[in-house]
Amino acid sequence: MSTTLPVRETVTPLALPPGVDLAAFNTFIRAVTDIVGADNVRVITSLDQIDDGSYEAPTHTHDPHHIVDQDYFMASAVVAPRNVADVQAIVKLANPLSLPLWPISIGRNSGYGGAGPRVRGSLVLNMGQNMNKILEVNVEGAYCLVEPGVTFMDMHEYLVKNNLRDKLWIDVPDLGGGSILGNTLERGVGYTPYGDHFMMHSGMEIVLPNGELMRTGMGALPDPRKPETMGLKPEDQPWNSSAQLFPYGFGPYVDGLFTQSNLGICTKMGMWLFPNPGGYQSYLVTIPRDEDLKLAVDIIRPLRLAMVLQNVPTIRHITMDAAVMAPKSAYTNDTDKVLGDEELDAIAEKLNLGRWNFYGAIYGPEPVRQALWGAIQGAFSAIPGAKFFLKDDTPEGSVLRIRDLTMQGIPTFDELRWVSWLPNGAHLFFSPIAPVQGEDAMAQYEITRRRCEEAKLDFIGTFTIGMREMHHIVCIVFNKRDEDQKRRAHWLIRTLIDDCAARGWGEYRTHLAVMDQIMGTYNWNNGSFLRFNELIKNAVDPNGIMAPGKSGVWPKQYKKEEHVL
Incomplete structure (x- = not known):
């Protein structure tokens, strides 16, 4: 408005x-x-x-x-x-x-x-309102080329409409309405085997701060196949035929400089699509006790490294699943009080879930899926009381049925319901990275839950398991019309940043209000990382026009202290 x-x-x-x-x-x-x-x-x-x-x-x-x-x-x-x-x-x-x-x-x-x-x-x-075209979908190469406004839902619908869903899937994050290009530039994740989105990109087109246009990787090599196009403007010229196949090209690899950065504006991006694996099965393992988190993560690590766990799986706290199912008022009459262990156990029993719930998927022909499922069940059976579910074992509307869609590249909007845990619900994400180690998981959980309770807010969180690390996503839900809750949420995220930095856990992505604080924790060798970024920023963008302050990197024209909260 x-x-x-x-x-x-x-x-x-x-x-x-x-x-x-x-x-x-x-x-x-x-x-x-x-x-x-x-x-x-x-x-x-x-x-x-x-x-x-x-x-x-x-x-x-x-x-x-x-x-x-x-x-x-x-x-x-x-x-x-x-x-x-x-x-x-x-x-x-x-x-x-x-x-x-x-x-x-x-x-x-x-x-x-x-x-x-x-x-x-x-x-x-x-950038996405008008620049929202799917420029190419290449079946043989299993990639697409998109503008900023193309969402995960747009791409999925394109694949369905063009009868390509039996050949190609798009990896999707929890919510399907985001930009493929934007999510990748923020180094976001999805939940198929192609879940690391930046890893799956190939080729960017960038407007630099001086207005010049650049293509990265193999895209910097002109395409010789269509001489009749020589009269076209640079942005309309075809890409090199390998630009969406090999991301590195020759010389310094610059693509990473344009992620979470303020060095240019990405106008096109190539993205790899996931070939239909020929079979799929989602599953849920419920983990009954809070303290079982340690063993569960230590079970997960070797399975993930060996690719027995093929996709990006998640281990979610009961409050997160409960919040997807209903607001807090459905579980307690005292919505101002932080839920305790007895109440959490009662919610888990009501929903037929554990205190932690592990969601994953298996891909490939049936013999492959059966072998992998047997290995997964055998490993998690070491947790006393662990239970195993397939999609059809759960009721309509269950979280597993939502995750079943997400993990096969079908976008949904259902996960957003947890923001309505409180009236006038709003949220911050606190997102530290840690090794896939049970001790780290328990320590992060204990620290973040204790701080949430001090802020009089419920802990809502999930561990997203990468190849060799965990993204611990703590969902700080607050009533945005309650000034006291807003202050407590702000205190909470600032406090958690310092708590986790003291343990060697840094955040991979964050809210505008704490970008400078987090960049300040990445201060090895007198902050050489930030100083290097500032050198690049001031060289490439001498007038400081491009997203000043993004990720805590400021141009020389700005006094950072005037903008830090």
Whole structure:
């Protein structure tokens, strides 16, 4: 809910970009409007216009899960480029003013800041509104080439519509409405064997901070097969035939510099698709006691390393599954009180689940699946009281039935229900990384649960198992209309960052409000990592226009202390 700008009207945004006066801002907006059209420009002029929207309908103006003032991480305007040329033109206009741009894909970076910019008053570039085409799906190579606005649901529907689902699947995260490109740039994960999304990308097209266009990897080599296309603009020229097959190309591998970064705007990306494995079976192992987490993780580690566990499995606390099934009020009359062990055991019994619940899937022909299932059952049988379920063993609407879809590349929106655990539910993700070791899992659980209880918030969490590490996703759910709960949630995540850093656990991704704190924990050798990133930032983006403050990397024009909460 914001103002569409008539081409020549002078407007006063609620938040001006830093260092840009009103006259310069209006001149800039008029020039941008001439480029993209008035329908693709919105200026935020009043608090009355700010609406948190929803996951399905994000407003792109601010963080909808705000733990500080609603208008703190807020845009001056939202602009939707129509094509690569528009992006280049806007970038070139921003440079003389050092006007900060904040590119987003879909704006559904839920729990990590949504579409909100790190610097208040930045111009949000909504890359996905118009640039949302599936440019190619190659069956033989099992890859796709997409623009920022292509969601996981879009790709799945494309595969179904074109009768390709029997050949190719798209790996999907918990929620299917996010951008494939955006999730990959944030180094997000899904749950098939192709769950590490950045590992499965190949080839990026980037608008650099000076407006120049670059393709990475094999994409930097021109495609010689179509000489008739020589008159095309660079963004319309075909890619090298190996660009989506071999990501590295020649020389320094730069793709990683554009993940969680502020060095450019990705306009196209290649992504590998998962060939239909010829058979599939999801399963659930319920783990009855809290303390069984240690043994369960130590069982998981060798199975994952040996690829007996083929996909990215999860081990979820009972509160997470309970929150997917119903709000907290369905389990207790005292929703202000943190659930204790007896109440958690009662919920587990009611739902026929464990205190921890392990969800995985098996892929391949039936003999392969039977052999793997036997090995998995044999290993987890070492946990007294562990129970084993297949999808049809559980009731309609069960979490296993939701995960059954996710783990075979069918996007859903059902997991979002846990945000409604509390009234006016909002959430932060706290996401430390640790070895796949039982001792680490128990220590992380004990620390994070204790701190949650100190904040008077329920622990809701899951361990997502990579090849050799665990993402521990702690879901901090709070009532965003309760100022005291917001303060407690903010205290909680800040405290957990320090707690975990002291144990050598760093976060892999985070919310806008704590990016600088987390970057500060990555301080080996007097912070050489951050200093190197700042050198690159100031060399590539000398005017500091590209997402200043993203991941705690600031350009030289900014005094970081003025923006740190």
